[in-house]
Amino acid sequence: MSTPAPPTPWGTTTALAAGAATGVLLLAVGLVLGRADVALLGVPALISATWGWTHRPEAPVTAEVHDDPDAPPGTLGARLHLHGPAGAQTVRVRVVAPGGETAERVLHLTGGARDVGVRARSARTGALPAFRVDLLAYGVEGVQEHGPVTTTGAPLLVLPRPAALRDLPSSPRLRGLAGPRTSRRPGDGSELRDVAAFGPGDSARRVDWRATARRSPDLDTLYVRRTYGTAEATVVLVVDSRDDVGSDLTTWGAGAPRHDEPTSLDLARHAAASVAQTVLDAGDRVALDDLGRLHRPVRPGGGRRHLRRVLHGLALARPVGEPSARLRAPQVPAGSAVYVFSTLLDDGAPRLARQWHDAGHVVVVVDTLPPVSLADAEPRVTVAWRIARREREDRVATLRRAGVDVVRWTPHLPGRHDGRVGPTEPDRPHDDTLGPATALHLAARRRSRDRRTTTTARNAR
Known part of the structure; x- marks a missing residue:
């Protein structure tokens, strides 16, 4: 979860004064000179400033930083959830990783909400500080401004990323009744131990008919292939x-x-x-x-x-x-x-x-x-x-x-x-x-x- 800062009220930017002043100035110049085309150039600026002023957001933009359970080992991962009221259009976001690495983006609030994944490679593992998110929100036509707001998430737990290794020293003493390694005890396996006469406990599937035909032409004795069992280290x-x-x-x-x-x-x-x-x-x-x-x-x-x-x-x-x-x-x-x-x-x-x-x-x-x-x-x-x-x-x-x-x-x-x-x-x-x-x-x-x-x-x- 995240720890948001206290909300900051929306304020007016210089875009409102600049749009209104530009529109009035062009209208005045057009009227004085009798130039309708010059006067019409001021109309869009006035409409933009008026539209932004009348669609002022009523609530602040909030940001929540959640853990990313799908982040691979060796990676700092988080999910940033932005939610804004009606009238909030764009958000300028700056994310600071625990190591000081910074990334900035300008995001458009589609439908008043936006989910963004944040990931960064990390040379460190274990428990690390959280991401810090600084945001600055803008209203319609950039007339209203909200922020800056700072949000921090929960501490991160970065898993180590395994590397590929070849053979490893292992113990010759194996355990268990099954596994990938061949043990020195008899059992079901793939490595041949010997060929012996059929006895109690032997499976009929282990009968070696070639050895039986060679050693017992009259088929009075069956011979089976006995193998070494498998075990695990x-x-x-x-x-x-x-x-x-x-x-x-x-x-x-x-x-x-x-x-x-x-x-x-x-x-x-x-x-x-x-x-x-x-x-x-x-x-x-x-x-x-x-x-x-x-x-x-x-x-x-x-x-x-x-x-x-x-x-x-x-x-x-x-x-x-x-x-x-x-x-x-x-x-x-x-x-x-x-x-x-x-x-x-x-x-x-x-x-x-x-x-x-x-x-x-x-x-x-x-x-x-x-x-x-x-x-x-x-x-x-x-x-x-x-x-x-x-x-x-x-x-x-x-x-x-x-x-x-x-x-x-x-x-x-x-x-x-x-x-x-x-x-x-x-x-x-x-x-x-x-x-x-x-x-x-x-x-x-x-x-x-x-x-x-x-x-x-x-x-x-």
């Missing part, structure tokens, strides 16, 4: 919402981040949404947990509706009060893969990632800290960042030595428009030449190769 997304920092180092701890650049939490939402969409498109299940809040997590599920539920949960993730450390890792389903999205600015998330890894889970840590800019930073702030940078590098190295994959989620930052120039983050704890999709794909291939090597060595014994 479970992926748990763990978002560390305790930190929400931007690229500008001077805004850490105090000051608001830039609206045209994503923060670390925006990158975490985007990365988690991309992983969730890839996993759900493959037919697996996804769960969501937040390290910043002690609340009931989003339970594992699948399908398009569950993706919307996960995106909504990611958009609601935000820092609440002082960051709290969890002594014990949250419980996750057995055999699931855990993706941790964190800035790695403290030991909380890496410690929990090592606990999950030691428990036998496949763990992938996604580093969501944006490239840090040292522009306008004081020397003491620069020294503090260098210390924090070295600590981050040590945490990344420790995780990789423990067998945990660490991937940097690199954002696409728009160009700066404020003229600031300064060095960016000098540390290189990751290989930034690889994009996140390629890095995750290589991690998945590496785990699959190691899994095949282990299976081969076990069978050789």
Whole structure:
């Protein structure tokens, strides 16, 4: 809903005086000079001014800003409803987005009402301020004027927009009796396990007549094709919402981040949404947990509706009060893969990632800290960042030595428009030449190769 300002009465514009003065002047000149054609030129101006004055609107023009439920992820969306009384013809509207982007339009009030959709691309996600709408209404012939009137809508909730990814590291321990993946237990599937004699519980549809004719010419024994069953993988997304920092180092701890650049939490939402969409498109299940809040997590599920539920949960993730450390890792389903999205600015998330890894889970840590800019930073702030940078590098190295994959989620930052120039983050704890999709794909291939090597060595014994 919207919060309209107090109504402003209609006022007379200079068009009334200009039209009346022009009409009277032309009539007078035509009468003095005896020129009927000149006198007739003043008649339209007088009629226009008189018509606008006699059709003066009695009520103000109102504007309401409503949420747009059809707005796609990553987009600021709202519906602007304009309603004017009889006599109100045109409205000049200026819409200001939360990031400061402005758009102006002149609209004609057809039948006294008009609905307009407002959308803008947003580098930020989650809860954002509302649109601000400024309008100026005009009556018939522009003689009457109403405004300016300022209206604001309800706060917006911008869902993260998933990106396309390739293969993802997953756990070899599958769950369920059906799914897109082939398990190691017998069941109904497409991958052949073996050919055996027909026994109790076997279906007649599984009879292999060629194998039966080859092994039992007298048909005294039937042979069936037994397959491996299918199952599904479970992926748990763990978002560390305790930190929400931007690229500008001077805004850490105090000051608001830039609206045209994503923060670390925006990158975490985007990365988690991309992983969730890839996993759900493959037919697996996804769960969501937040390290910043002690609340009931989003339970594992699948399908398009569950993706919307996960995106909504990611958009609601935000820092609440002082960051709290969890002594014990949250419980996750057995055999699931855990993706941790964190800035790695403290030991909380890496410690929990090592606990999950030691428990036998496949763990992938996604580093969501944006490239840090040292522009306008004081020397003491620069020294503090260098210390924090070295600590981050040590945490990344420790995780990789423990067998945990660490991937940097690199954002696409728009160009700066404020003229600031300064060095960016000098540390290189990751290989930034690889994009996140390629890095995750290589991690998945590496785990699959190691899994095949282990299976081969076990069978050789």
